[in-house]
Amino acid sequence: MLTIGELAAYAGVTVRAVRHYHQVGLLPEPERDASGYRRYGATAVVSLIKIRTLADAGVPLAQIRPMLAAGPEEFGEAVRRIDRRVSDEIQRLETIRKQIAQLASGDNAALPSAVTYFLDRLREIGASEAMVRAERDGWILVTARWPDRVVEWIPGKLAQLEDPRVVRLYRILSALIDSDPSGDQAAVALMEEAADIMAALSEEAVESGDVISTEDKQDNLPFDLLDALADEAHPGAQIMRNLMRERGWYSWTRTERIPKPS
Known part of the structure; x- marks a missing residue:
């Protein structure tokens, strides 16, 4: 016969837990x-171990009581349901682990492999790591909004990297991303050059019909983001957007002309 302390120690719980199980009616109090001592027998030990095991598995205490009162078949089925739920939770946690690993790896976070390949190509043409990170974060926003369309767009983006102007553009942006354009005439000159390149590329895209669909244009939120x-990343972004507007385009994030006043 065991004291409450010996019972708790044997079952791997605290004395406080045993008393709580008494209070909620899960474990009979002898x-x-x-x-003047309460003594517990082997049946109490078995019951307490069952309670502890079910509680550790996440079964609410209110559900444990009917399980303990159930017959062998009902109890077995209840345990199998718990096992399935635990298995599902393990799979969910494994998915989270993979996502965390992707976050740790940088470019793979929330991005399909086609996009990470594109980011690698940016490195190959001379884009800085800061520029690649900025591009990556932009693709995370785009992928979240158009997960099924992104893979369709990547071949066109890769083809653009064969254009020397695009290579020059990414190198300019790489130089600008680590600079403060305020009062820096050299930085302003680079921004003017970048805006000229982007305006020319936008013009060619419109002429060729290689632009975002009318339906997608109506969704302003991704472009605003x-x-x-x-x-939020760079003080020169607003300047660059103003330069694009001076050239007749809303910004570099969407290939769309500003309507000319009638």
């Missing part, structure tokens, strides 16, 4: 013996 992301 009468005191002649010496891309602009906001650039503004």
